[in-house]
Amino acid sequence: MAPPKPISKILTANRLTNGETLFYAASGTWSAFVTEAKIVTTQEGVDELTKIGADAYAANQVIDVNVIDATADGDIKPKDIREIIRATGPTVRLDLNKSMSPAGK
Amino acid sequence: MYLYDNFDQTITQQRIGEFRDQVQRRLKGELTEEQFRPLRLMNGLYLQLHAYMLRVAVPYGTLSVVQLHKLADIATKYDRGYAHFTTRQNIQYNWIKLEQMPDLLAELGSVEMHGNQTSGNCIRNVTADQFSGVAGDEIDDPRVASEVIRQWSTFHPEFAWLPRKFKIAVTGAAHDRAAIQFHDIGLQIVRNEASEVGYRVFVGGGMGRTPVIATEVRAFLPKDELLSYLEAILRVYNRYGRRDNMYKARIKILVRELGAEEFIRQVEEEWQASDRALVNLPPAEEDRVRKFFADPPYEKIAVPVAAFEDARKNDKAFARWVATNVHTHKVPGYGAVTISLKPPGGIPGDATDKQMHAVADLAEKYSFSEVRVTHVQNLVLPYVKLADLHAVWQALGKIGFADANIGLVSDIIACPGLDYCALANARSIPIAQQISERFADLDRQHDIGPLQIKISGCINACGHHHAGHIGILGVDKAGVEFYQITLGGAADENAAIGTLIGAGFSGDDILGAVEKVIDTYLELRQSGETFIDAYRRVGAAPFKEKLYGRR
Numbered sequence: 098m099a100p101p102k103p104i105s106k107i108l109t110a111n112r113l114t115n116g117e118t119l120f121y122a123a124s125g126t127w128s129a130f131v132t133e134a135k136i137v138t139t140q141e142g143v144d145e146l147t148k149i150g151a152d153a154y155a156a157n158q159v160i161d162v163n164v165i166d167a168t169a170d171g172d173i174k175p176k177d178i179r180e181i182i183r184a185t186g187p188t189v190r191l192d193l194n195k196s197m198s199p200a201g202k
Numbered sequence: 203m204y205l206y207d208n209f210d211q212t213i214t215q216q217r218i219g220e221f222r223d224q225v226q227r228r229l230k231g232e233l234t235e236e237q238f239r240p241l242r243l244m245n246g247l248y249l250q251l252h253a254y255m256l257r258v259a260v261p262y263g264t265l266s267v268v269q270l271h272k273l274a275d276i277a278t279k280y281d282r283g284y285a286h287f288t289t290r291q292n293i294q295y296n297w298i299k300l301e302q303m304p305d306l307l308a309e310l311g312s313v314e315m316h317g318n319q320t321s322g323n324c325i326r327n328v329t330a331d332q333f334s335g336v337a338g339d340e341i342d343d344p345r346v347a348s349e350v351i352r353q354w355s356t357f358h359p360e361f362a363w364l365p366r367k368f369k370i371a372v373t374g375a376a377h378d379r380a381a382i383q384f385h386d387i388g389l390q391i392v393r394n395e396a397s398e399v400g401y402r403v404f405v406g407g408g409m410g411r412t413p414v415i416a417t418e419v420r421a422f423l424p425k426d427e428l429l430s431y432l433e434a435i436l437r438v439y440n441r442y443g444r445r446d447n448m449y450k451a452r453i454k455i456l457v458r459e460l461g462a463e464e465f466i467r468q469v470e471e472e473w474q475a476s477d478r479a480l481v482n483l484p485p486a487e488e489d490r491v492r493k494f495f496a497d498p499p500y501e502k503i504a505v506p507v508a509a510f511e512d513a514r515k516n517d518k519a520f521a522r523w524v525a526t527n528v529h530t531h532k533v534p535g536y537g538a539v540t541i542s543l544k545p546p547g548g549i550p551g552d553a554t555d556k557q558m559h560a561v562a563d564l565a566e567k568y569s570f571s572e573v574r575v576t577h578v579q580n581l582v583l584p585y586v587k588l589a590d591l592h593a594v595w596q597a598l599g600k601i602g603f604a605d606a607n608i609g610l611v612s613d614i615i616a617c618p619g620l621d622y623c624a625l626a627n628a629r630s631i632p633i634a635q636q637i638s639e640r641f642a643d644l645d646r647q648h649d650i651g652p653l654q655i656k657i658s659g660c661i662n663a664c665g666h667h668h669a670g671h672i673g674i675l676g677v678d679k680a681g682v683e684f685y686q687i688t689l690g691g692a693a694d695e696n697a698a699i700g701t702l703i704g705a706g707f708s709g710d711d712i713l714g715a716v717e718k719v720i721d722t723y724l725e726l727r728q729s730g731e732t733f734i735d736a737y738r739r740v741g742a743a744p745f746k747e748k749l750y751g752r753r
Contacts, residue, residue, distance in 0.1 A: 161624075
């Protein structure tokens, strides 16, 4: 039997009031920066993030809640290009982009 | 231009007030997202990758300068200083905040604008030829029918919850500049043998994952019968269109499943049984609407216009711009100017607040205060005196909108793609930017001649790739963006769906592949032969061989 695929996930959503892309942070709050995202590597962790997302959605804080694949080689960042673009902004308007981290990286 | 009457004004203001209340209830948590989502979509508010996106309806692509100034102000105040003109002649904003939407809608309402009919399974904002009322080849002005359709379809209670969205386009000329055969209903204004004006009616065209060229369901519909016949089509669709599978819910699938003959029979039966006199527009009301589209106070101008001819003779760049960007006008001494929103390396259809203000100022000074939006994501000044063209061209140059490329290789349609859109699988805009930069040399573009490249970032085909002479479709291949090429599509009266040419190309290779296709055309074209004519003569084989080698 093939070994189970390694898990590496983060929780993302958009803020209800302004649609801003957010990531659930290790500090227990929502952050605009993906590098602050809480990354989980177990199914229990995924379940916990899923519940946190559902609760925040039910509390009308966020919409479009998803647990997504992420990599943590160095800074945390999403795995798929769609989510990388969500985290940073349109690749054709770099002047409007936000960095992945508060430090500006 | 049409001006709102009290009824238009009242229902728009009521909707603005209603949505203000709905937003407040949502923000207080009194409405869930499931409850609120269809309500915000009814007002044109989507959620995209980075923020909410608002799509504002521009009925049949016609704008006053007051409206364009307001659209620019909204870009400044509520967005990030720019907006995007779409393939449905609308405009959309990418960075909208829900909490600001009520005030934004109130500002739009102050200039007779809104986001109604830009989303949801209703009759969407009607589109038309951008040269309506000024084209020399026009039988009748399609803005009259378009405005009638706008009023009839607005908040039409029977058609508020159709199986899927429903798009209607109108052209007044035999040469189709509105892509009517790719619409749910396409209307071509024609004359019958008795020289009476009416409509050739097409049904069931569309793009998306199942591209279909519309079926002609009536060669001639008397003009006065338009609304009752539209209602019969919509009623058959509303009754039998599929609601169990959104991918099979468009009217094109119903026409296919019933067969054209049976579909037509049902529509005719419904139409004959209906109270047509009740639904059809009284002639007096059509006359009232038509008066809004009366010609502006043209001057009587003797042609040729010496100043214009001299400028064209002495300034090669101006002459080239006139050749591509100025359309023949029905009134001697005037031209219709297409403003290219496609500078080399630019984002097709994007305009900043400053650019929109500048275009509005030019329209006020030179074009009877009116602007049009084209489905190819450009703008039009419909009434410019030939003597003023040089000054207009120079002014456009100052805002980066003077490229002489209308209808050429860099006049690319591109959807927002994965840079903005939640549905997209791949980016569209960077591919358009690469192509327009590679072919920036105008000598090269003019040598290649008429060529329409259209790019979509997913199979929903907002970038009209099926109808591109060269179509490019972005796909997700195991998490990587790939691009498929189709050849031979066309959106005009000779409508055609492009043929997939072979395996897709990576983002790094797609530009080279497009260039190979164009080089192949240049090698095999006969004297004066356009790309699409050459493709129709030789077929896909030479292009395939160049791209993939002999197989």
